[in-house]
Amino acid sequence: MHVEILSIGDELLIGQTVNTNAAWMGEQLLQIGVVPDWVTTVGDNADRLFSAMRVAEERADIVLLTGGLGPTHDDITKAVACRFFSSDTVLDETVLQAIRERFARRGIPMARINEEQAQVPRNARVIPNDRGTAPGMIFTENNKRFYIMPGVPFEMQSMMQRVVLPELVQLLGAKNIETRTLATTGIAESTLFAELGDMKKLEASARVAFLPSLCGVRIRLTATADRTTGAVEKLNRAENWIRERVGDFIYANRDIGLEAVLAEELIRSGKTVAVVESCTGGLLASRLTDIPGSSNYFMQGVVAYSNKAKHEVVGVPQELLEKHGAVSRAVAEALAEGIRGKAKTTFGLAVTGIAGPGGATAQKPVGLVYIACAEEGATVVEEHRFADDRLGNKMRTAQAALNLLRKSLFNLHIK
Amino acid sequence: MHVEILSIGDELLIGQTVNTNAAWMGEQLLQIGVVPDWVTTVGDNADRLFSAMRVAEERADIVLLTGGLGPTHDDITKAVACRFFSSDTVLDETVLQAIRERFARRGIPMARINEEQAQVPRNARVIPNDRGTAPGMIFTENNKRFYIMPGVPFEMQSMMQRVVLPELVQLLGAKNIETRTLATTGIAESTLFAELGDMKKLEASARVAFLPSLCGVRIRLTATADRTTGAVEKLNRAENWIRERVGDFIYANRDIGLEAVLAEELIRSGKTVAVVESCTGGLLASRLTDIPGSSNYFMQGVVAYSNKAKHEVVGVPQELLEKHGAVSRAVAEALAEGIRGKAKTTFGLAVTGIAGPGGATAQKPVGLVYIACAEEGATVVEEHRFADDRLGNKMRTAQAALNLLRKSLFNLHIK
Numbered sequence: 001m002h003v004e005i006l007s008i009g010d011e012l013l014i015g016q017t018v019n020t021n022a023a024w025m026g027e028q029l030l031q032i033g034v035v036p037d038w039v040t041t042v043g044d045n046a047d048r049l050f051s052a053m054r055v056a057e058e059r060a061d062i063v064l065l066t067g068g069l070g071p072t073h074d075d076i077t078k079a080v081a082c083r084f085f086s087s088d089t090v091l092d093e094t095v096l097q098a099i100r101e102r103f104a105r106r107g108i109p110m111a112r113i114n115e116e117q118a119q120v121p122r123n124a125r126v127i128p129n130d131r132g133t134a135p136g137m138i139f140t141e142n143n144k145r146f147y148i149m150p151g152v153p154f155e156m157q158s159m160m161q162r163v164v165l166p167e168l169v170q171l172l173g174a175k176n177i178e179t180r181t182l183a184t185t186g187i188a189e190s191t192l193f194a195e196l197g198d199m200k201k202l203e204a205s206a207r208v209a210f211l212p213s214l215c216g217v218r219i220r221l222t223a224t225a226d227r228t229t230g231a232v233e234k235l236n237r238a239e240n241w242i243r244e245r246v247g248d249f250i251y252a253n254r255d256i257g258l259e260a261v262l263a264e265e266l267i268r269s270g271k272t273v274a275v276v277e278s279c280t281g282g283l284l285a286s287r288l289t290d291i292p293g294s295s296n297y298f299m300q301g302v303v304a305y306s307n308k309a310k311h312e313v314v315g316v317p318q319e320l321l322e323k324h325g326a327v328s329r330a331v332a333e334a335l336a337e338g339i340r341g342k343a344k345t346t347f348g349l350a351v352t353g354i355a356g357p358g359g360a361t362a363q364k365p366v367g368l369v370y371i372a373c374a375e376e377g378a379t380v381v382e383e384h385r386f387a388d389d390r391l392g393n394k395m396r397t398a399q400a401a402l403n404l405l406r407k408s409l410f411n412l413h414i415k
Numbered sequence: 416m417h418v419e420i421l422s423i424g425d426e427l428l429i430g431q432t433v434n435t436n437a438a439w440m441g442e443q444l445l446q447i448g449v450v451p452d453w454v455t456t457v458g459d460n461a462d463r464l465f466s467a468m469r470v471a472e473e474r475a476d477i478v479l480l481t482g483g484l485g486p487t488h489d490d491i492t493k494a495v496a497c498r499f500f501s502s503d504t505v506l507d508e509t510v511l512q513a514i515r516e517r518f519a520r521r522g523i524p525m526a527r528i529n530e531e532q533a534q535v536p537r538n539a540r541v542i543p544n545d546r547g548t549a550p551g552m553i554f555t556e557n558n559k560r561f562y563i564m565p566g567v568p569f570e571m572q573s574m575m576q577r578v579v580l581p582e583l584v585q586l587l588g589a590k591n592i593e594t595r596t597l598a599t600t601g602i603a604e605s606t607l608f609a610e611l612g613d614m615k616k617l618e619a620s621a622r623v624a625f626l627p628s629l630c631g632v633r634i635r636l637t638a639t640a641d642r643t644t645g646a647v648e649k650l651n652r653a654e655n656w657i658r659e660r661v662g663d664f665i666y667a668n669r670d671i672g673l674e675a676v677l678a679e680e681l682i683r684s685g686k687t688v689a690v691v692e693s694c695t696g697g698l699l700a701s702r703l704t705d706i707p708g709s710s711n712y713f714m715q716g717v718v719a720y721s722n723k724a725k726h727e728v729v730g731v732p733q734e735l736l737e738k739h740g741a742v743s744r745a746v747a748e749a750l751a752e753g754i755r756g757k758a759k760t761t762f763g764l765a766v767t768g769i770a771g772p773g774g775a776t777a778q779k780p781v782g783l784v785y786i787a788c789a790e791e792g793a794t795v796v797e798e799h800r801f802a803d804d805r806l807g808n809k810m811r812t813a814q815a816a817l818n819l820l821r822k823s824l825f826n827l828h829i830k
Contacts, residue, residue, distance in 0.1 A: 281704025289696025
């Protein structure tokens with residue numbers, strides 16, 4: 001069954017509104033085992049809407065159309081639908097009654113244009129609107145079915161749940177799709193792909209997609225089966241295959257940020273952390289405090305840009321700064337141990353590097369970063385070389401620092 | 416000129432990722448006076464992509480295609496494009512070199528599949544990728560132009576700004592469209608709208624759009640004229656009208672962040688700042704250090720969550736903390752003056768508040784925030800009550816603190 005989502009509205013085209021309706025519908029469809037093949041957006045323009053409906057009719061069996069059903073001048077969908085299905089309109093007493101009651105309940109007078117909303121296409125089935133005034137409509141023509149709904153999210157969502165999804169489930173007969181996201185960090189998409197080996201064998205259990213971002217690569221697994229349990233078993237097989245090869249790089253098997261995983265484990269184990277950062281400028285501390293309850297594990301943060309601050313606030317010896325320079329293994333180590341001692345925490349996390357564009361030298365290019373994590377009796381230091389702009393380097397560095405904390409927290413022995 | 420945006424990716428169809436790329440592109444296109452006619456999304460499926468390109472070619476002059484250019488198996492766009500434009504690929508030495516350098520800079524080995532990314536369609540122009548490995552491509556065929564870009568937002572955005580938008584502006588030619596963004600902060604969209612008075616008079620000079628965000632409302636002005644000078648004059652008239660009414664809330668007449676304006680003035684005047692923050696958890700320092708050269712004015716940052724840290728690190732008297740509580744005018748003032756004294760800076764900026772969801776009391780609700788800015792002989796304290804979630808409150812608070820620094824720096828006397 002081929003499904004097309006057709007969204008209508010200028011505000012979507014100019015980016016004033018992000019098309020969250022289409023995303024929500026896609027999620028709901030996936031729940032019943034349908035992946036839409038196309039999402040098309042057109043503006044409040046009768047001719048383009050008409051031709052978009054023509055295109056959709058040709059390639060899809062089911063068209064889910066939203067938007068342009070309101071009472072104002074730029075709401076053209078009903079008129080275009082009537083033209084498309086060569087239908088006139090009739091007054092629907094039930095709809096009119098519902099609209100009247102709606103206004104009565106709110107104690108405000110009903111405008112003439114709202115009455116016109118009770119005029120529905122003669123050869124459409126009506127989808128009652130329990131959240132607003134504009135009725136939805138269903139046209140069926142030579143085995144193609146158009147569901148037309150308002151663009152107001154909660155009105156559309158109610159119609160989808162009450163009428164559209166149940167009807168689609170009937171048309172389909174059962175077939176289950178389950179998805180799972182493996183969140184990785186510290187490994188490049190290309191390396192990940194290479195490490196996973198024979199994709200064909202892996203894809204025998206589940207469809208695999210890679211979603212890269214500045215904070216890592218999410219692996220999205222999709223499995224289909226006649227029963228939910230079957231699909232879940234396939235996902236488990238796929239997840240195991242991947243964990244056997246790149247398990248240490250996976251920090252979660254759902255779509256969450258690394259800071260959330262660290263928070264959970266820090267709170268569970270009663271461990272604490274303090275950070276000192278230069279090139280990330282506070283971003284590392286901010287990530288760690290994005291989680292509710294962070295005051296349980298986050299004790300202190302220092303942004304020490306100048307050598308003066310590194311010396312005075314964290315107690316890094318002057319001679320160390322002079323001998324090795326602020327961006328060095330030795331200073332990263334001293335910073336991590338210094339902040340840990342001052343804040344009396346389980347972990348001391350430190351970052352020193354060159355975010356750019358300025359500050360580079362022949363030996364120390366932009367993107368060179370040292371990250372250190374100090375704990376009782378051991379301090380680990382990592383060198384990274386990022387190749388992004390200032391903000392990109394800040395984000396990649398903060399993520400790498402959180403990942404170093406993850407390695408210490410979970411005793412992982414990976415580069 | 417008819418423009419179609421064509422987005423590729425299963426994650427968009429199943430709603431795992433909302434199509435913010437299309438929204439961003441729509442916003443950018445509007446800046447140059449173009450409203451796209453269609454946004455189409457298809458999955459990682461060669462045949463459907465091919466036919467979507469066919470449809471786009473028939474109805475649009477310009478097609479902006481994003482996604483599916485990565486190195487992995489589910490990235491099918493290059494192959495489909497080659498089939499569509501019946502082109503083979505050739506090795507582009509410049510691209511290969513760029514990819515090699517990218518990996519070299521990062522000091523990590525380059526995978527075989529990354530080399531294949533340097534294979535580009537023979538009859539396409541290459542769009543260099545300065546944020547990643549996958550090059551963009553431009554196909555031109557019987558007056559239709561396809562711009563093909565990666566789906567990774569920052570890679571796509573860089574290509575749009577460096578190459579695509581400038582080329583489109585050229586193609587548009589003649590009729591001049593000039594746009595200008597007035598960046599405001601510290602005033603609500605509705606208040607702004609009310610203060611501006613008769614929009615008709617204002618819109619006589621330029622089309623006005625309000626773009627609200629957590630950091631303030633951007634006012635986008637668009638003026639058209641036969642000559643650039645004419646359009647610019649109209650923009651000037653519109654800007655003056657707005658400045659006469661809400662001038663103090665405008666921090667820039669281009670689309671930049673408040674931190675950039677502060678950085679410029681701090682560097683120009685040789686003034687310095689140090690910050691201490693609780694509920695923003697490092698975000699305030701991070702914003703201040705997002706600007707190249709921030710080491711010239713940003714001396715030190717402290718994230719002091721606990722009372723212990725507020726006392727030990729910044730020297731806030733214990734009795735003050737006990738008497739008024741950490742979230743209070745008195746403590747905000749002491750924090751600002753304390754960090755200013757410690758860091759010996761022109762300004763001491765302090766934030767204390769309740770980001771939520773936890774930590775509220777009967778007297779002190781979630782979203783209650785005190786912000787203080789201390790300078791020689793004067794400390795200003797502001798109380799704010801934000802009604803957002805944790806991350807929203809963090810962002811609004813950091814922005815309000817930057818705005819308080821702006822008021823001190825520019826001697827503005829507004830609430």
